[in-house]
Amino acid sequence: MTNGDSGMRTLTYRDAVREGIREAIQKNERVFLMGEDVGRYGGCFAVSKGLLEEFGPDRIRDTPLSESGFVGAGIGAALGGMRPIVEIMTVNFSLLAADQIINTAAVYLYMSGGQFNVPIVIRMATGGGRQLAAQHSRSLEGWYAHIPGIKIVSPATIEDARGMLWTALQDPDPVLIFENSGLYNMEGTLTTDAGAVDIDTARVCRAGKDITIITYSASLIKSLEAAEILAQQGIETEVIDLRTLRPLDDKTFLTSIAKTHRALIVDEGCRSGSISAEISARIMENVFYDLDAPVERLCSLEVPMPYAKHFEEAVLPQTDKIVSLVQKMVGADG
């Protein structure tokens, strides 16, 4: 996209997330941001840089290292009428708060027979690719998507990074937002009036007739690169950004497959039990007879993430792997 016209501006994914947070805090006096180093440090990924100065320590609240404690406090604050945005630095540390997320936030409304909803938004960085090794590189958004009672969203574009937060805050129930840390520096353009976006539907990012790639987050970028390369070889790939992992918008990808008859799922999660498996199963259950070839998955290899660069690159889905897998699949005849 060009940046010529006055209605558009260029910014990073990081800036877009920050804008979303700032706008939410300005628009609703009950919204506040809480987490480790969100204030004085400016956020471990510099997402909240400057917000403490702008809004003060009550609404940009630094917490101690107490993931279970402050996530639970966020749940309580939500029950008490606030609209907390709780930042967990990365999904890896969210395992310390798994009990509060899964045993409390996800079930409070149901257990109370509809009396107590929990309007909390929990943001966290996810993903590998930065040589941070096994304890800092997980992609567990698809794994959390197994839990009833929470919504899971994962912005892959500047527009979604900017617009999903407000919609999540309007949701009466817990929403987890997963930001792939590899995307924070990604630049893109946005209209000056860009605002909230829906978090219920997947989006067809590129139309094609030969095969459907179903993906989300950082893998969307790689999939679109691959589609570009494949196009030069005459293979027309339809690329779908799931955007929301729970609840899954099946309709969009099922409709696409009814047209393309082939599907590849690209997902940074470890293969076994990843969200890609759920998608494959749903395709099997709904459009089995439309398939010209088995659905394939490209996921991370099933190892704890290694530090060495060449190892880590081999673990993660990469553009070239997508290209060759699609070539193989389209070659295969039904």
Next chain:
Amino acid sequence: MTNGDSGMRTLTYRDAVREGIREAIQKNERVFLMGEDVGRYGGCFAVSKGLLEEFGPDRIRDTPLSESGFVGAGIGAALGGMRPIVEIMTVNFSLLAADQIINTAAVYLYMSGGQFNVPIVIRMATGGGRQLAAQHSRSLEGWYAHIPGIKIVSPATIEDARGMLWTALQDPDPVLIFENSGLYNMEGTLTTDAGAVDIDTARVCRAGKDITIITYSASLIKSLEAAEILAQQGIETEVIDLRTLRPLDDKTFLTSIAKTHRALIVDEGCRSGSISAEISARIMENVFYDLDAPVERLCSLEVPMPYAKHFEEAVLPQTDKIVSLVQKMVGADG
């Protein structure tokens, strides 16, 4: 099975687990059991009843309510040369120890380049069906099976309840054993010399040619009941007990499907992102062209578990639902 011959005896699943623990402690002086109420109380499901009196408080070690702390201590003890059996009362509380299980136990060997293996066995009860509501009824064994670096086993028979523990203790790496609390009172027979069993393979529990049911744990019992009913209607169901959820023994169910051309997966986990999705995806990827009909899944409904009996029964997979689903599938022609 009759209990006539002297080589056989009748016992409960609970007794079988206890026997396994007792034998392990007797055979290896480095084995000990640790967890909440395993000693003086005798275990929240009476599994370890009598063991404190037999082995003393060092080897039947009551812990405070500190799931993360004592699971981590188990990991440390394993690193220090012991063979701990750590009991977490139920999988629901394991979420408080998720960080130690996933960020430490599962990755220690890999992160250390092969220097430090963690021979810990973590046992926990799992499953619903006892009207314990949302915070006490989860079935997350399939969910944990997403994590590389750990093994997941789930005994469904008296023999496996008795024999899997010793094999798990021989394993140099972390093994999680999930015991469905609905099975503890199940009675069965065992040979007097019953001992260790493998934890690498699935088992065909009933042979049949019309359809393959792939299941494990408490759902195996329901599936075998259903197969019995279906047999009377002339439908021959092959029933497979996965036994181990990570790593999955694909060969056994793929071979079966090559014969039956139809498959139903029965799993107590909530449907989306359950292990049943992974199995369906693998079937798609490996024997797509052998399938006469789409693979189906019967899982728990996607709600926090309700307390009311009629609601809970409707949430869980039940024998009658298996029967009608199989009838429908076998009716459907490929």
Next chain:
Amino acid sequence: MKTQRTGKRKAPVINHTHALHLLHGMSRIRRLEEKCAELYSATKIRGFLHLYDGEEAVAVGVLEALTGEDAVVATYREHAHALIRMGSAGTILAEMYGKQEGCSRGRGGSMHLFDEKTRFYGGNAIVAGGLPIAVGLALADKMLQRPRVTSCFFGDGAVAEGEFHESLNLASLWQLPVLFVCENNLYAMGTALKYTQAVEDLASKAASYAVDTAAVDGMDVLAVENAAKKATEAIRTSGKPFFLECRTYRFRAHSMYDPDLYRSKAEIEEWKKRCPIATFKQKMIDQGILSDSDIDTIDRDVAREIDEAVAFAEACTWEPLEDLTRFVHSERRMS
């Protein structure tokens, strides 16, 4: 950071109405729990059932110090707190029956009683899971400048959990109006305090978080009420948290599944001599504040109330299966 020891203080003389009121509250709890045990044996109530017999003075005494604006966060052993807070036993029993008129629509059961109107946040079956929630409720009150107290009940076993540590630090660090009430009944299921805590004096732990603290005889309703009122006053003036340890004992097993073999009959009998209801009755009679007929009236009222509650629960209905998935998510968007 001061520590009061109010357990020994001689109970102040109180008036007739208040004595009736306190005894009535404790008697209602006792009767409800007795009925629950009956109904469990009759399989009308299922799942886990944790009864409060012996600990009545704690719930009654502490809740006496709260206003309707204040919040209550409790555990799975919360029938008493729900009854006192919510007023009526009917919807509580209906909940344990699993009926849709139950206070949680039959979705929660004994461990998950909730009531929005009285700010009763339930019913949490994860030990120590309620502490961070209470911290958050108090944080909301502070940020919205609402002069409220959030009370948080938990057991001695919960003190070993990491969430206890994280919550006390947060509440103190951020100066939040939380009343932490530790119902120390000396056992976590079958594990005695001495096997779970390196330091058995729980009240003393509050010091390392700079939280004011008091330990009180949890078998003496007046002592508990007194300590709780002092604590809530302190919280309302300072805005800071307070830790109140109530030393009590449960007369029954941990739950209906518990054979109760980890403590001696003698120990149980010793404690039963200190029954909060019997001792209070005796004291009030000795002091001429209550008469035998007062007590008969209470017993009759309470028996009637609980019988009516059972009748109500019996008459309640089963929610239709098509509503099973209601309230997994909210039915309305946010305003």
Next chain:
Amino acid sequence: MKTQRTGKRKAPVINHTHALHLLHGMSRIRRLEEKCAELYSATKIRGFLHLYDGEEAVAVGVLEALTGEDAVVATYREHAHALIRMGSAGTILAEMYGKQEGCSRGRGGSMHLFDEKTRFYGGNAIVAGGLPIAVGLALADKMLQRPRVTSCFFGDGAVAEGEFHESLNLASLWQLPVLFVCENNLYAMGTALKYTQAVEDLASKAASYAVDTAAVDGMDVLAVENAAKKATEAIRTSGKPFFLECRTYRFRAHSMYDPDLYRSKAEIEEWKKRCPIATFKQKMIDQGILSDSDIDTIDRDVAREIDEAVAFAEACTWEPLEDLTRFVHSERRMS
């Protein structure tokens, strides 16, 4: 349960060899960290890099009190501990290069250095995640009647985590030989201690677990060594845990990503005046225990050692891709 305050105690005079030894250790660490920073800018090292400049006296002083049989559990800021414990910088740098000759085969990187031979249990990048592990290692020693100490290093930020609470209670309850070493450098990333702890005196927290404790000037290697030796002696005789708070400061940013804007340059300069290496050098010279030439020799040796280590790392090789999945599981069954 006693609390020593050893920070102020006048350092005992020590002999020439020992002075050389301590200075050499601290200088090696400083040089290694400087080199790491260089190599990071040169993109030879990637991922997160947390340097130890300013805190050298802590690792050197504490590890001086351990035997080869004892165990070390450290954090992601563990180059110093690894270097002192493992002896050679070569495999450490090779690890940060991601080479297969690295001490973790290139799988761990800067945050995950491991060494079985010297019982160096690494390198844990989950704050407070190492504490329960240390408790378990000590439990194994106790059960197998091995007279060993497990040292566990962690930062001031870790104290707020629930695992700190659970681990201290377990170690004290079960009387396990753990030396808890809190490297209190006053900041957890950009968050100062006063924003994370209601009670900033960390040593005092040990009291609520009945754990003996001491707080020491972490910028004074002799004071640290002295306190650590007292602590380990206490542990070896009593079999009980000990909590040692070392008050120190990091001269560099938290990691290479940190712009370090949350503390004043003045504060950093103040602390740099207390540099554990410079002050120790000066003191030893003033006391006539070390000479300028001693110091030159050390600097030369250290420079050579680290240069050789870099050369070694450069010469190391990349593990072939086909070995990527090795060590997800062990290659041998258990004996």
